[in-house]
Amino acid sequence: MIRRSRDSPAVFRELYDRHAAVIYRYAARRAGDFAADDVTSETFLVAWEQLEAYDLDREDARPWLFGIATNLLRRHHRAEAKMLKTAAKAASREAMADDSDRIAAQVDATAATGRIARTLKSMAAIDRETLLLYAWADLTYEGIALAMDVPVGTVRSRLNRARRALRTQLNLEILDETENDHGRLAAAPRNA
Template identity: 70%
Template sequence: MNTDRDIIRRSRDSPAAFAVLYDRHASVIYRYAARRAGEAAADDVTADTFLVALESLDSFDDRREDARPWLLGIATNLLRRHHRAESRLLKAMARSASREASADSTEGVAAKLDAAAAAAKLAKQLKAMPAIDRETLLLYAWADLGYEGIAEAMGVPIGTVRSRLNRARRVLRSGLTPELLDEKEKEHGRIATAPRNA
């Protein structure tokens, strides 16, 4: 079976070969974009990701076999344009989770209420998180990339990925917004170990 690297090398001379890469990874890119910005934006982001990739085949690192981190990096950059859509989606998730929980009166009401409250809280925390930390966390959780893949996708060192994921996890674990978490650390005489823009 051809690796992504083989397909990209062939595509440089014969762009038609790029269709195999599209067939292989389009669904992953679409799902990631749909979770981040909704289905309407996902179609555009997926198409634009592969268009940008085809136009910039020379930017692919030939030392890599897997093109997924490279493609997800392109998609993440494109999604920054759709941050308003993502923000609206997170708000809608928070609102609809609350409404769905109150509309159901069947046996699992308590469990559904708990799940809806957790979903609403998670959506609120994700929305409040700095975009760069949220992008890192979502590449890890929704795009199923490891630290090295995220570093490649975002063009940053692995240490930066670790810092961003650590900050995001602390926010999620604490149930606090990033601003309140920073204030709480200062109250206890601790300074956050990583700067906000790392």
């Protein structure tokens, strides 16, 4: 059949019809149905291209076809392993980047929380309580006035003082940090 296939593509189709199903089953067991279609068609494409190299002393073409399919499956598995390795590395880099972003955000949040806590501690107790009732208890001005038994105008003035203290203190600390960073940058040696 191989000898006749060299002269007639129709005979090669007989070879395909006779062996395609077993090649497909073999490939499907090794690589799954999705890859089996490609491996089967590629096996017969390679066989067609290498018809001249086939040893005509061999009576059965199946070992030759399975050899081609095995080589294609090896190539498929290497390509798949390389792709999975690349995907794993990319995912790892993304996870590390996500982790470093998350850690940086946590550090920033911790620093900001510390600045806010210091500012709240330095505030007059009555202003701090008013601010916390507004921010944490989510009370309206009227609700705070009822809770503290003071007029709404008093709540407004206490919140105004508390906000101003926060703004002033936080801006000063941020400016101090920026100046320290600039000082460190200016003191750092420059590479040419």
